[in-house]
Amino acid sequence: MENRNYNVYFHTHTISGIIICAILYVIFFAGSFSFFKNDIAAWQKNTSYEANRGSVVIDLNHVFDSLSNHHKLTGRDFEFNVRHGMSAYVTMSASNDSTVKAKVKKEPEQQRGGRRGRGGNGDSAFFTYNFLQKKSVDYQSGYDMGEFLYRLHFLAQLNVIPVRLGSPFGYLLAGIVSFIFLFALITGLMLHWNKIVSNFFTFRPWAKWKTIWTDMHTALGVLQFPFQLMFAVTGVVLITNWALISPYTKFLYDGNTEKLNHALEYADSSKFKYTYTPLAQPVDLNAYIASVDQKEPGDEINRILIKNFNDDNMHVIVQTKPLTSESFAGSGKIIYRVRDQKTIYEKSAVAGASYIDQVKALVYHLHFGDFGGRPLRVIYFVLGLLGCVVIISGILIWLVARDKSSTPKHKRVFNFWTANVFLAACLSMLPVTAFTMIVLLFLKNPDQSDIYHWYFYSWLVLATYFIARRNLAITNRQVLLLSIVTCALLPLFDGIMRGNWFWSTYSRHAYDILFVDVLFLSLSVVSALAFYKVKNKQAVSMQASEVGDDDADDVIPAQKTKVIRRPKVPAKNASVQDLSREE
Amino acid sequence: MPANKKYLTRSPWIRLSKILAGVIGGYTVMFSFHLLLTTIFPQENVIATSFFTGYILWAILLLTAFLMQNHWKVWGVYAGLTLLFSLPYLIS
Numbered sequence: 083m084e085n086r087n088y089n090v091y092f093h094t095h096t097i098s099g100i101i102i103c104a105i106l107y108v109i110f111f112a113g114s115f116s117f118f119k120n121d122i123a124a125w126q127k128n129t130s131y132e133a134n135r136g137s138v139v140i141d142l143n144h145v146f147d148s149l150s151n152h153h154k155l156t157g158r159d160f161e162f163n164v165r166h167g168m169s170a171y172v173t174m175s176a177s178n179d180s181t182v183k184a185k186v187k188k189e190p191e192q193q194r195g196g197r198r199g200r201g202g203n204g205d206s207a208f209f210t211y212n213f214l215q216k217k218s219v220d221y222q223s224g225y226d227m228g229e230f231l232y233r234l235h236f237l238a239q240l241n242v243i244p245v246r247l248g249s250p251f252g253y254l255l256a257g258i259v260s261f262i263f264l265f266a267l268i269t270g271l272m273l274h275w276n277k278i279v280s281n282f283f284t285f286r287p288w289a290k291w292k293t294i295w296t297d298m299h300t301a302l303g304v305l306q307f308p309f310q311l312m313f314a315v316t317g318v319v320l321i322t323n324w325a326l327i328s329p330y331t332k333f334l335y336d337g338n339t340e341k342l343n344h345a346l347e348y349a350d351s352s353k354f355k356y357t358y359t360p361l362a363q364p365v366d367l368n369a370y371i372a373s374v375d376q377k378e379p380g381d382e383i384n385r386i387l388i389k390n391f392n393d394d395n396m397h398v399i400v401q402t403k404p405l406t407s408e409s410f411a412g413s414g415k416i417i418y419r420v421r422d423q424k425t426i427y428e429k430s431a432v433a434g435a436s437y438i439d440q441v442k443a444l445v446y447h448l449h450f451g452d453f454g455g456r457p458l459r460v461i462y463f464v465l466g467l468l469g470c471v472v473i474i475s476g477i478l479i480w481l482v483a484r485d486k487s488s489t490p491k492h493k494r495v496f497n498f499w500t501a502n503v504f505l506a507a508c509l510s511m512l513p514v515t516a517f518t519m520i521v522l523l524f525l526k527n528p529d530q531s532d533i534y535h536w537y538f539y540s541w542l543v544l545a546t547y548f549i550a551r552r553n554l555a556i557t558n559r560q561v562l563l564l565s566i567v568t569c570a571l572l573p574l575f576d577g578i579m580r581g582n583w584f585w586s587t588y589s590r591h592a593y594d595i596l597f598v599d600v601l602f603l604s605l606s607v608v609s610a611l612a613f614y615k616v617k618n619k620q621a622v623s624m625q626a627s628e629v630g631d632d633d634a635d636d637v638i639p640a641q642k643t644k645v646i647r648r649p650k651v652p653a654k655n656a657s658v659q660d661l662s663r664e665e
Numbered sequence: 666m667p668a669n670k671k672y673l674t675r676s677p678w679i680r681l682s683k684i685l686a687g688v689i690g691g692y693t694v695m696f697s698f699h700l701l702l703t704t705i706f707p708q709e710n711v712i713a714t715s716f717f718t719g720y721i722l723w724a725i726l727l728l729t730a731f732l733m734q735n736h737w738k739v740w741g742v743y744a745g746l747t748l749l750f751s752l753p754y755l756i757s
Binding site: 085086087089090091092093094096261264265268269272315318319323326327329330333334342345346437438441442444445483484 | 667668669671672673696700703708709710712713714715716717719720721723724725727728731732754
């Protein structure tokens, strides 16, 4: 390969990588746990969805009965985003009836859920409805750790920063990081292209640290390339697709967003006129939804829209998606006119997926890993965490490659400072996650702010502590120790506090709760293994360093314990060569 | 061993120029290319496809900007390609 190109790949890969590594780690870590979002939610609420699978009905009549106690429902639009058949995010609009609307406006504005800044005007509402327990909770108190980690993985919590460019700050940052990640993946692939086969099979765990990190980074990176590329691309698409959509709207649809949304089958732009005539006969929504549900066994309802509630022109739109065992792609829709009980539009979810359906299915299913049940999620989770390993080893290579006597002292101080901060912040996430989940067991009805406080403050404290210690080896060892303890305590306390021992959750088929307990126990075991290995390795290193040619100065204390035999850097030509060739 | 500086852009201004050319120019080339495709294939299908191809092409064009020696050449090539690809759109 031409030397110049090689060095360009190398440098762009290094720079793009070091810019995004810390945030990307957060994204990968939180994202990996988000594959188990529903399980974590079930765990926290101590309500197994698995145990109740199949026995829960979408009881809309009950929802409207209870809502009507506090609200006048006539003329409103409703949107139910059904999650795994057990609960739904519900958006209730203000009434389309201008006479009702005027009256309501005089009343004090009630508190609304602030998700994505939706909400519209005064009388609308956003809440979560649990079909299992038949009760609604507002978004903040229904908030759970699964939701927290899921939203953390696209940095939603940073949306409070009042910078808005196309999308809120957190989403924008996540999108940019995702795109730079894509760039880093491509440069990384080009960098290793010539040796892609040999790198694939190269792993030398007995060599010196830098070689281990290099091998880890290249071998895992090459191995994971397709998986990571898929995440980089679908990640950008899911979070900041406006970068493409808005120019398309401008150039191809004359700036008409509705037209584009319609063409891309994103949203239904059909309007249903409000007639100010009450519906002659009340409708049994449950019966209708049940009939839709039974009509096609190969799909499930994922969204129900109700337009002009109890008006003569009331419509029910049911959107379905196929079970992935039936069809990978597809979206179904039924529009039902209540007045004369007529289905005015029908598209099956299972048959006849359009090209757009297929592209969308690719984006969603590949990113969410929801097409192969729990085993696939576990594979996704492991691959996701291996992504974290690639990131960490990347940071360490970056540090070690620059840690030599020819580098000016101020640069080495800066490099170490960066690596120290990044590692402290990244590595403390696992114990912090387990710790926060344990704390939630002791709190009564923890809500969004509880989760925020416990998670972010404990993260801050732990990261600050590790930054202050200024020793990567200590950070690593203590994080592993903390992980062993917290991850093991989580299932233990779940058993003590709530009686959720492995055997009891198993016997009552609460597999989702059981799974979270087992997951954390496994993480504890893996941490213990890692701790054991690291300790052995470091013991060997210490001995070696006493007799070794360690030329470390006092600038970087961590290096004394971590790197035994500093690579004897061939002074001139080293930089042209690849990391793994440098031996 | 970091990359050999000998092969890298030294001037921060030229580097900035390359980054901007890669990000902005790369985007316009990518976008105009897909606009061109809409004249051949169904519009909404091209848009959907570009969810994948668009971002990957953009990232590759960003890299190409760094690979080219002269930053003015990058601007020139990207501007030329953008113009070329958007000709059908400009004419119609």
